[in-house]
Amino acid sequence: MRKYAIVLAAGKGTRMKTELPKCAYPLLRKPMIAYIVENLKNTGLLDELIVVVGHKKEIMMDILNDTVTYAVQEEQLGTGHAVKMAKDKMTDMDGFTIILPGDMPLINETVIAEAINDHKEYGNDLTVVTTIVDDPFGYGRIIRNGNDSLDSIIEENDATNVQKAIKEINTGIYIIKNNLLFQALDQVTNDNSKGEYYLTDIVKILKNENANMGTYVLKTSYKAMGVNDLYALSVAEGKLRNDINRALMIKGVAMINPETITIGHNVVIEENVTIHPNTYITGNSIVKKGAQIGPNTEIHNSEIGESVVCKHSLVYNSRVQEYTTVGPFAHLRDGADIGPRNRIGNFVEIKKSSTGENTKASHLAYIGDAEIGNHVNFGCGAITVNYDGSNKYKTIIGDNVFVGCNVNLIAPIEVHDDSFIAAGSTLNKNVPKGTLAIARAYQVNKENYMKLKKDQD
Numbered sequence: 497m498r499k500y501a502i503v504l505a506a507g508k509g510t511r512m513k514t515e516l517p518k519c520a521y522p523l524l525r526k527p528m529i530a531y532i533v534e535n536l537k538n539t540g541l542l543d544e545l546i547v548v549v550g551h552k553k554e555i556m557m558d559i560l561n562d563t564v565t566y567a568v569q570e571e572q573l574g575t576g577h578a579v580k581m582a583k584d585k586m587t588d589m590d591g592f593t594i595i596l597p598g599d600m601p602l603i604n605e606t607v608i609a610e611a612i613n614d615h616k617e618y619g620n621d622l623t624v625v626t627t628i629v630d631d632p633f634g635y636g637r638i639i640r641n642g643n644d645s646l647d648s649i650i651e652e653n654d655a656t657n658v659q660k661a662i663k664e665i666n667t668g669i670y671i672i673k674n675n676l677l678f679q680a681l682d683q684v685t686n687d688n689s690k691g692e693y694y695l696t697d698i699v700k701i702l703k704n705e706n707a708n709m710g711t712y713v714l715k716t717s718y719k720a721m722g723v724n725d726l727y728a729l730s731v732a733e734g735k736l737r738n739d740i741n742r743a744l745m746i747k748g749v750a751m752i753n754p755e756t757i758t759i760g761h762n763v764v765i766e767e768n769v770t771i772h773p774n775t776y777i778t779g780n781s782i783v784k785k786g787a788q789i790g791p792n793t794e795i796h797n798s799e800i801g802e803s804v805v806c807k808h809s810l811v812y813n814s815r816v817q818e819y820t821t822v823g824p825f826a827h828l829r830d831g832a833d834i835g836p837r838n839r840i841g842n843f844v845e846i847k848k849s850s851t852g853e854n855t856k857a858s859h860l861a862y863i864g865d866a867e868i869g870n871h872v873n874f875g876c877g878a879i880t881v882n883y884d885g886s887n888k889y890k891t892i893i894g895d896n897v898f899v900g901c902n903v904n905l906i907a908p909i910e911v912h913d914d915s916f917i918a919a920g921s922t923l924n925k926n927v928p929k930g931t932l933a934i935a936r937a938y939q940v941n942k943e944n945y946m947k948l949k950k951d952q953d
């Protein structure tokens with residue numbers, strides 16, 4: 497008995513009025529479709545996930561890679577037609593299928609699991625997940641019979657005024673026996689105001705066949721919200737942000753102006769962390785206890801160690817170890833691996849480089865493709881010259897090295913332990929251990945020159 501999920505994500509998202517396919521739009525820097533797929537997987541109740549793609553399908557497939565099975569709907573003829581496209585991918589007609597729209601990012605794994613359990617417990621042929629909302633505009637309305645049993649779903653455009661007043665809506669989630677699904681879909685027509693094959697019509701069809709139908713009424717209705725336009729996207733993002741921030745604050749993460757703080761869905765933040773305004777922490781990031789992050793900071797796919805202070809800075813795909821301070825205005829990227837108790841200060845950019853303990857680059861430096869040891873002072877304006885226009889080269893600096901201000905280290909180069917590089921030097925040769933390296937023109941003072949010049953003029 498195989499259990500499938502079908503996620504509908506072939507639509508263009510006409511109401512978004514933009515280029516990107518709707519289900520690819522990000523919330524908290526993660527595409528909408530990725531939430532639903534992740535939550536379905538997390539239930540552990542399904543054998544196979546089929547995502548129906550169509551409009552700009554390459555973009556959708558780029559997001560989900562090989563984590564799902566794809567079905568293609570070349571022409572978007574409606575939600576019922578979209579589900580039919582998955583038929584070929586389904587080899588076992590004995591189990592059940594849960595169908596969900598891809599534009600529903602707030603639904604979580606608990607709701608999905610509960611609805612599936614209800615479906616099994618009541619022995620239903622079809623379970624429709626519904627909810628009650630204050631403003632049902634745009635949603636399909638749930639029509640019930642006198643005895644409260646499910647009768648059909650009427651779309652907004654096809655509803656009478658009396659039906660439009662119904663506040664119980666179709667969330668777009670259905671659980672249905674595999675064999676009944678395609679049997680019912682074959683009877684769906686496009687005889688409606690939009691001329692589309694509505695998936696919702698299977699309810700009436702199965703009702704007429706006396707199928708055993710039930711509803712799972714979701715209590716937290718906002719979780720079922722469908723994102724159809726950019727305003728709804730911002731509302732959904734706000735709800736998600738609020739849910740994540742609230743859970744973190746209750747766990748012991750302090751947030752100043754939490755409405756300006758964006759923490760991604762997969763981020764881990766330990767207790768006693770303080771996050772200041774206008775800060776984004778996204779991707780697979782982790783922030784360890786006692787850290788202070790922000791204001792005005794972006795951290796993406798990075799690990800921030802215990803008691804790190806990071807202000808007004810960008811940290812992408814990098815690691816910062818304990819008790820290091822970053823910023824203001826530092827940029828760490830592409831695998832910067834900063835050791836413990838470092839100081840990475842104003843206007844310092846570090847790319848694909850590592851540092852040991854207690855190393856400092858306090859101001860105005862560029863460190864690229866370098867391995868730097870412990871207790872190194874990388875002076876103001878010092879840079880690694882790592883690129884000759886076509887290739888990148890490595891700089892290696894040992895322990896206890898003092899790199900003076902405005903030094904250019906032309907890579908490939910190695911500066912060994914305990915050496916000292918005079919300010920303003922441009923080095924293109926290795927520096928042995930314990931050496932003072934000076935590579936600059938000597939100063940010439942022409943005394944009285946200015947006065948003589950003036951007398952001449």
Ligand code: UD1
Pocket residue numbers: 504505506507508509518519548569571572573574575576577578597598599634635636637649651665666667668693694695696721722723724
């Ligand atoms: C749909 C439901 C409505 C429900 C609402 C919940 C129908 C007819 N209506 O309306 O009852 O209240 O969701 O949010 O099902 N899609 C395809 N191929 C298509 C058309 C749509 O893959 O040909 C996908 C879209 O990409 C989207 C999902 O199906 O992810 C839902 O389509 P959408 O147009 O947003 O349906 P609604 O009008 O919101």
Ligand code: CA
Pocket residue numbers: 597599722723724
């Ligand atoms: Ca929708």
